Amino acid sequence: MTPNPNAAFKPGKTSASEKAAATDHTARAIVAAEKVARDKKTEKLKAMRLERAAAEPAAEVVPSKPSRKSPKS
Template sequence: MTATRQQFFKPTKVSAATKAAETDSAAKTIVAQEAAARDKKTEKLRAMRIAQEAAQPAPLPTPKKRK
Protein backbone atom coordinates (compact mmCIF):
# COMPACT_ATOMS: atom_id res chain seq x y z
CA MET A 1 0.00 0.00 0.00
CA THR A 2 1.50 3.29 -1.04
CA ALA A 3 1.02 6.56 0.73
CA THR A 4 -1.13 8.99 -1.17
CA ARG A 5 -1.74 12.65 -0.76
CA GLN A 6 -5.41 12.07 0.12
CA GLN A 7 -4.43 9.97 3.14
CA PHE A 8 -2.49 12.81 4.73
CA PHE A 9 -4.29 15.94 3.59
CA LYS A 10 -7.97 16.70 3.53
CA PRO A 11 -8.99 17.48 -0.05
CA THR A 12 -11.75 19.90 1.04
CA LYS A 13 -11.43 22.98 3.17
CA VAL A 14 -13.43 23.32 6.35
CA SER A 15 -15.71 26.34 6.34
CA ALA A 16 -15.30 29.13 8.85
CA ALA A 17 -18.78 28.45 10.21
CA THR A 18 -17.88 24.83 10.92
CA LYS A 19 -14.69 25.86 12.70
CA ALA A 20 -16.60 28.44 14.72
CA ALA A 21 -19.24 25.89 15.68
CA GLU A 22 -16.60 23.39 16.82
CA THR A 23 -14.80 26.05 18.85
CA ASP A 24 -18.07 27.25 20.37
CA SER A 25 -19.05 23.71 21.28
CA ALA A 26 -15.66 23.02 22.88
CA ALA A 27 -15.77 26.27 24.84
CA LYS A 28 -19.29 25.60 26.12
CA THR A 29 -18.26 22.10 27.18
CA ILE A 30 -15.27 23.43 29.12
CA VAL A 31 -17.35 26.16 30.80
CA ALA A 32 -20.02 23.63 31.77
CA GLN A 33 -17.41 21.28 33.26
CA GLU A 34 -15.83 24.11 35.25
CA ALA A 35 -19.23 25.25 36.53
CA ALA A 36 -20.11 21.72 37.62
CA ALA A 37 -16.77 21.37 39.42
CA ARG A 38 -17.26 24.76 41.10
CA ASP A 39 -20.79 23.86 42.25
CA LYS A 40 -19.56 20.52 43.61
CA LYS A 41 -16.76 22.25 45.52
CA THR A 42 -19.17 24.88 46.87
CA GLU A 43 -21.57 22.22 48.16
CA LYS A 44 -18.70 20.32 49.79
CA LEU A 45 -17.37 23.46 51.51
CA ARG A 46 -20.88 24.48 52.62
CA ALA A 47 -21.46 21.04 54.18
CA MET A 48 -18.09 21.22 55.96
CA ARG A 49 -18.86 24.72 57.30
CA ILE A 50 -22.29 23.69 58.57
CA ALA A 51 -20.80 20.62 60.27
CA GLN A 52 -18.08 22.74 61.87
CA GLU A 53 -20.60 25.33 63.10
CA ALA A 54 -22.77 22.56 64.56
CA ALA A 55 -19.80 21.10 66.44
CA GLN A 56 -18.89 24.40 68.09
CA PRO A 57 -20.83 25.52 71.15
CA ALA A 58 -22.79 28.73 70.92
CA PRO A 59 -20.70 31.71 72.01
CA LEU A 60 -21.59 33.10 75.41
CA PRO A 61 -22.86 36.66 75.37
CA THR A 62 -20.28 39.07 76.72
CA PRO A 63 -21.41 41.16 79.68
CA LYS A 64 -21.69 44.85 78.98
CA LYS A 65 -19.23 47.07 80.76
CA ARG A 66 -20.59 49.54 83.26
CA LYS A 67 -19.14 52.96 83.54
Protein backbone atom coordinates (compact mmCIF):
# COMPACT_ATOMS: atom_id res chain seq x y z
CA MET A 1 0.00 0.00 0.00
CA THR A 2 1.44 3.37 -1.00
CA PRO A 3 1.01 6.43 1.20
CA ASN A 4 -1.57 8.91 0.01
CA PRO A 5 -0.36 12.54 0.00
CA ASN A 6 -3.94 13.66 0.75
CA ALA A 7 -3.97 11.79 4.03
CA ALA A 8 -5.90 12.83 7.13
CA PHE A 9 -2.88 14.60 8.62
CA LYS A 10 -2.80 17.26 5.92
CA PRO A 11 -5.52 19.82 6.55
CA GLY A 12 -7.14 21.46 3.57
CA LYS A 13 -6.65 25.14 2.93
CA THR A 14 -9.37 27.39 4.24
CA SER A 15 -10.18 30.83 2.92
CA ALA A 16 -9.81 33.97 4.98
CA SER A 17 -13.57 34.44 5.10
CA GLU A 18 -14.04 30.92 6.50
CA LYS A 19 -11.44 31.61 9.20
CA ALA A 20 -13.10 34.93 10.02
CA ALA A 21 -16.52 33.28 10.19
CA ALA A 22 -15.20 30.58 12.54
CA THR A 23 -13.56 33.19 14.78
CA ASP A 24 -16.70 35.32 14.77
CA HIS A 25 -18.86 32.33 15.65
CA THR A 26 -16.56 31.34 18.52
CA ALA A 27 -16.35 34.88 19.89
CA ARG A 28 -20.12 35.30 19.78
CA ALA A 29 -20.59 31.98 21.57
CA ILE A 30 -18.20 33.08 24.33
CA VAL A 31 -19.94 36.45 24.73
CA ALA A 32 -23.35 34.77 24.86
CA ALA A 33 -22.15 32.32 27.52
CA GLU A 34 -20.76 35.19 29.60
CA LYS A 35 -24.07 37.07 29.29
CA VAL A 36 -26.02 34.04 30.48
CA ALA A 37 -23.68 33.62 33.46
CA ARG A 38 -23.91 37.33 34.29
CA ASP A 39 -27.73 37.31 34.11
CA LYS A 40 -27.87 34.20 36.27
CA LYS A 41 -25.62 35.82 38.88
CA THR A 42 -27.68 39.03 38.81
CA GLU A 43 -30.91 37.11 39.40
CA LYS A 44 -29.33 35.18 42.27
CA LEU A 45 -28.05 38.36 43.93
CA LYS A 46 -31.41 40.07 43.46
CA ALA A 47 -33.22 37.16 45.09
CA MET A 48 -30.78 37.21 48.00
CA ARG A 49 -31.22 40.97 48.43
CA LEU A 50 -35.02 40.70 48.43
CA GLU A 51 -34.87 37.79 50.88
CA ARG A 52 -32.62 39.77 53.23
CA ALA A 53 -34.87 42.83 52.98
CA ALA A 54 -37.92 40.73 53.82
CA ALA A 55 -36.18 39.20 56.84
CA GLU A 56 -35.22 42.57 58.32
CA PRO A 57 -37.85 44.34 60.40
CA ALA A 58 -39.07 47.47 58.73
CA ALA A 59 -37.34 50.52 60.12
CA GLU A 60 -39.87 52.93 61.53
CA VAL A 61 -39.44 56.54 60.61
CA VAL A 62 -39.28 58.65 63.76
CA PRO A 63 -40.05 62.28 63.13
CA SER A 64 -37.25 64.45 64.39
CA LYS A 65 -37.85 67.48 66.55
CA PRO A 66 -37.69 70.72 64.62
CA SER A 67 -34.52 72.60 65.27
CA ARG A 68 -34.78 75.87 67.11
CA LYS A 69 -33.50 78.90 65.35
CA SER A 70 -31.80 81.54 67.42
CA PRO A 71 -33.68 84.83 67.55
CA LYS A 72 -32.36 87.45 65.24
CA SER A 73 -31.24 90.69 66.80
